[in-house]
Amino acid sequence: MDTIRLYFRSMKMLLRSHLQYPASFILQLCSQAVMLGGELLAVLLIIDRFDSLNQWSGGDLLFFFGVMSVTFYIMECFARGVTSFGPLVQKGTLDIFLLRPRGVLTQVICYQLDPRRLTAILVGVAAMVMGGRQSNVTWTALKALALAEAIVFGGLVVLGLFFIEAMFSVRSVKSIEVVNALTYGGRSACQYPIDIYPEPLKILFTAVAPFALTIHLPVSYILGKNLFGWPDAAAFLCPLAGGAFFLIMYVLLQFALRYYRSTGS
Amino acid sequence: MPYIHVEQLNKTFVLRKRREKGRLFREKTLVHALNDVSFDIGRGELVGYIGPNGAGKSTTVKILSGILTPESGDVTVGGMVPWKERKNHVRRIGVVFGQRMQLWWDVPILDSFNLLRDIYRIPEQDYQKRLRELTDALELGDLLRTPLRLMSLGQRMRSELCGSLLHRPEILFLDEPTIGLDAVSKLALRDFLRQENRQNGTTILLTTHDMEDIAALCPRVMVLGHGKKLYDGALPELLSRYDTLRVMTVRYGMDTPLPELPECCRAERDGDGYKITYAPAEIPTAQLLHILQAAGDIRELTAQPQNVDHLIAAMYRELDL
Numbered sequence: 001m002d003t004i005r006l007y008f009r010s011m012k013m014l015l016r017s018h019l020q021y022p023a024s025f026i027l028q029l030c031s032q033a034v035m036l037g038g039e040l041l042a043v044l045l046i047i048d049r050f051d052s053l054n055q056w057s058g059g060d061l062l063f064f065f066g067v068m069s070v071t072f073y074i075m076e077c078f079a080r081g082v083t084s085f086g087p088l089v090q091k092g093t094l095d096i097f098l099l100r101p102r103g104v105l106t107q108v109i110c111y112q113l114d115p116r117r118l119t120a121i122l123v124g125v126a127a128m129v130m131g132g133r134q135s136n137v138t139w140t141a142l143k144a145l146a147l148a149e150a151i152v153f154g155g156l157v158v159l160g161l162f163f164i165e166a167m168f169s170v171r172s173v174k175s176i177e178v179v180n181a182l183t184y185g186g187r188s189a190c191q192y193p194i195d196i197y198p199e200p201l202k203i204l205f206t207a208v209a210p211f212a213l214t215i216h217l218p219v220s221y222i223l224g225k226n227l228f229g230w231p232d233a234a235a236f237l238c239p240l241a242g243g244a245f246f247l248i249m250y251v252l253l254q255f256a257l258r259y260y261r262s263t264g265s
Numbered sequence: 266m267p268y269i270h271v272e273q274l275n276k277t278f279v280l281r282k283r284r285e286k287g288r289l290f291r292e293k294t295l296v297h298a299l300n301d302v303s304f305d306i307g308r309g310e311l312v313g314y315i316g317p318n319g320a321g322k323s324t325t326v327k328i329l330s331g332i333l334t335p336e337s338g339d340v341t342v343g344g345m346v347p348w349k350e351r352k353n354h355v356r357r358i359g360v361v362f363g364q365r366m367q368l369w370w371d372v373p374i375l376d377s378f379n380l381l382r383d384i385y386r387i388p389e390q391d392y393q394k395r396l397r398e399l400t401d402a403l404e405l406g407d408l409l410r411t412p413l414r415l416m417s418l419g420q421r422m423r424s425e426l427c428g429s430l431l432h433r434p435e436i437l438f439l440d441e442p443t444i445g446l447d448a449v450s451k452l453a454l455r456d457f458l459r460q461e462n463r464q465n466g467t468t469i470l471l472t473t474h475d476m477e478d479i480a481a482l483c484p485r486v487m488v489l490g491h492g493k494k495l496y497d498g499a500l501p502e503l504l505s506r507y508d509t510l511r512v513m514t515v516r517y518g519m520d521t522p523l524p525e526l527p528e529c530c531r532a533e534r535d536g537d538g539y540k541i542t543y544a545p546a547e548i549p550t551a552q553l554l555h556i557l558q559a560a561g562d563i564r565e566l567t568a569q570p571q572n573v574d575h576l577i578a579a580m581y582r583e584l585d586l
Binding site: 002005006009010013014016017018020092095096098099100101102107261262 | 327330331332333334348351352353355356358360362365367369370371372376377379380383384385386412
């Protein structure tokens with residue numbers, strides 16, 4: 001409880017600090033909207049040219065795009081500290097966290113907020129609504145649950161990926177570009193259904209960064225597609241892999257932090 | 266058992282050099298940051314910790330504050346091993362790095378302090394009382410609603426100190442707190458530290474390059490060089506070891522020639538006077554004065570002790586640091 005209160009108080013303070021520069025804040029809100037809006041436009045163009053991609057209709061693609069964007073940008077917005085963990089290690093801010101009687105992860109999450117991403121989240125929601133309408137999704141309680149799972153566990157995968165980035169920056173200062181390919185690359189790639197990709201990418205996003213399990217499956221269920229012949233329950237059970245991925249990365253990060261404390265920066 | 270107990274502390278860093286052409290592996294060099302360092306510090310002591318850059322001072326502070334784990338050696342601070350019980354340990358310590366700020370940049374410092382209250386779980390009543398105490402002592406009252414980024418360096422340092430003392434730490438580690446401060450801020454800061462030490466019995470370990478800080482504050486000083494402890498004791502005693510030469514400038518009324526001086530003195534012309542360098546151990550000052558006075562009417566005489574920085578530089582040179 002205490003930690004949650006600390007989180008909300010931190011967020012309140014950080015929001016105020018962003019509002020110190022109102023003009024820049026509004027402009028950045030706009031820029032975020034334009035940025036993701038541009039990507040949305042690209043999807044719309046593709047839909048316009050080709051009515052469908054494999055088994056996926058235009059509405060389906062929009063819906064995929066929306067879910068992935070919402071998942072990713074919620075994390076970028078409310079757990080910005082984690083998504084910029086790498087730079088925090090490089091700047092030596094980690095030392096300050098280690099000097100306080102709280103968990104490092106708690107402090108990292110409480111350290112930054114990126115409210116500019118709110119518009120990006122909104123664009124994602126808009127894409128989801130539009131896509132859902134076009135594909136005539138009829139919402140049921142189970143479908144809502146599938147969507148919630150996709151966003152929650154997909155978000156955990158995103159955090160886990162940023163943990164990898166943090167581990168790399170503990171070990172050596174500049175090799176995070178490799179990991180960026182997984183984080184930001186994963187986001188871009190998994191805005192589309194996984195099965196349009198060649199085999200190696202499918203494996204990458206199933207076994208390594210399990211976006212296929214956390215997002216692709218539940219969204220397929222919502223859109224009423226067959227799940228590779230798997231029973232419907234798979235749409236609810238597979239996303240849990242995202243939680244497992246997060247836990248593994250969390251444990252590895254603890255090892256990395258122990259290493260940091262024995263080597264210094 | 267002393268409050269801070271350090272015995273045979275060792276810490277080695279592995280430095281990886283950039284891989285040279287034609288070599289398969291990068292070369293590794295071992296740096297012994299700390300080499301069998303031992304010391305005890307009692308509760309409420311104010312200790313200065315000096316040494317040239319790279320001597321291992323920051324490494325010691327990092328180990329004592331629980332950020333780093335050493336290779337070998339025993340360390341207990343108030344009965345706890347810092348790196349084993351990190352969270353319980355850091356509750357009792359305050360750390361100020363002169364070059365690294367812990368407060369938030371864009372918000373009024375009061376907001377930062379409030380958040381620190383939540384991080385350290387300080388009870389509200391205690392927090393208000395302590396905040397008033399500190400803002401009075403550090404003259405921060407008018408600045409509480411000013412964001413850190415709009416403050417001068419001196420104001421920032423005072424805010425940082427306030428932030429690290431809110432939870433009433435038993436020990437305060439200061440890493441070059443007066444770096445870049447003007448004379449007035451420096452003096453104010455020293456007064457504050459002395460007062461904090463006396464009134465609250467806070468144990469303070471002060472790392473600095475500013476010898477004036479040490480001279481003004483610390484009855485005890487430890488010198489570290491190449492990862493080894495070289496001296497532990499009072500500052501005047503340390504200085505007297507290296508304070509071997511004095512300089513005296515003398516001016517006579519007319520063109521009085523310089524009297525015959527004993528061999529151990531070195532004299533050179535300095536404008537219309539003479540600059541005499543001598544070792545008090547070889548010729549007492551009084552005797553030298555006597556000789557100078559006998560030669561004629563002295564118009565002006567100045568005797569300068571050597572500057573503390575020079576003494577320390579001489580010491581570092583002698584110890585080959």
